[in-house]
Amino acid sequence: MFGDIEVIDQAGSFEQQNDKIAGIVNELNEKYVALGEDFNAYLEGLLHADVTTYWDYIQLDTLLSLQKPKTSFPDEVVFIMYHQINEILFKMILWEIDQVSHTEPISTVKFSKHLDRISRYFDMLSNSFTIMGDGMDVDQYMKFRDTLTPASGFQSAQYRKIEFASTELINLIDFRFRKTIDRNTPYTHAYDHLYWQAAGVDHKTGGRNKLVVNFDKRYKDEFLNFMQEYNTINLWTKFKSLPPEDQKNVQLVNAMRHYDHTVNVKWVMHHLNAAKKYLNSGESSAEATGGSEWQKYMHPRYQRRIFFPTLWTENELENWGIDNLEDHLTLDIVV
Numbered sequence: 001m002f003g004d005i006e007v008i009d010q011a012g013s014f015e016q017q018n019d020k021i022a023g024i025v026n027e028l029n030e031k032y033v034a035l036g037e038d039f040n041a042y043l044e045g046l047l048h049a050d051v052t053t054y055w056d057y058i059q060l061d062t063l064l065s066l067q068k069p070k071t072s073f074p075d076e077v078v079f080i081m082y083h084q085i086n087e088i089l090f091k092m093i094l095w096e097i098d099q100v101s102h103t104e105p106i107s108t109v110k111f112s113k114h115l116d117r118i119s120r121y122f123d124m125l126s127n128s129f130t131i132m133g134d135g136m137d138v139d140q141y142m143k144f145r146d147t148l149t150p151a152s153g154f155q156s157a158q159y160r161k162i163e164f165a166s167t168e169l170i171n172l173i174d175f176r177f178r179k180t181i182d183r184n185t186p187y188t189h190a191y192d193h194l195y196w197q198a199a200g201v202d203h204k205t206g207g208r209n210k211l212v213v214n215f216d217k218r219y220k221d222e223f224l225n226f227m228q229e230y231n232t233i234n235l236w237t238k239f240k241s242l243p244p245e246d247q248k249n250v251q252l253v254n255a256m257r258h259y260d261h262t263v264n265v266k267w268v269m270h271h272l273n274a275a276k277k278y279l280n281s282g283e284s285s286a287e288a289t290g291g292s293e294w295q296k297y298m299h300p301r302y303q304r305r306i307f308f309p310t311l312w313t314e315n316e317l318e319n320w321g322i323d324n325l326e327d328h329l330t331l332d333i334v335v
Contacts (some may be wrong), residue, residue, distance in 0.1 A: 090158035
């Protein structure tokens, strides 16, 4: 199969190698032949290739060079690294969602497995707010944050993509405008009425603030394409397309509920409480760097963002963000 190729090691000729090595070589040859490539060239290249190191594999030097503070306050570096870690976790979450959204058909076992992974990542994010709460000096933070204006964590594009990939657009529309939105609504109109657009209104002038203007300029087109891609493959739509008996799978339904609560209540409240510690530390409440009414905007009672609404009872929906701030009911049976 390989002509006169010989693989030599310390023990001697190829013939002395075990069947496992021969089988691997055969499979590699078949792989590269199928790709129209010369396997012998790849095999010979191994003779000259360097071994992989940990620091090169994870691009460690690049990773550790990405912290570029704007001030000399030491805790600003903590602030930067914390948010960079968040973005890495957001990427991991999107990676797991992608494996659900683009698998057809999908089993309840696989669906639940990826949802559990996603929820664990968000559990990490929620618990990590103790780093924000106790990991920086208030006086340092209140000084270096002024250099960030009008930037804000609100501008996390990956977090917005997580929302788009998790539920139908109607569940992300500002409650005041939902009756005017349906599946025939242009994506641009839906985008302009998303719940978080309210944070882009300067409460002093009534106009759109620089926070959202900059965000739109950088990401709006990308968001519109992403919204369209996930319109029929978001987690909620995928769940509702499962066979009726699978939609009553207790493990899957509890995984959906846990994810919904963790993202839209628990994580939000941890974020809000961490913000309060710093922004309410003076004689009066400080404004958000983006200019929004952050205490009102951030609370789940105000946002009422719910990814999977029919998986909750009427009472749970009515009291969303009121009596479920710490926990939610785990179901024993799905009716």
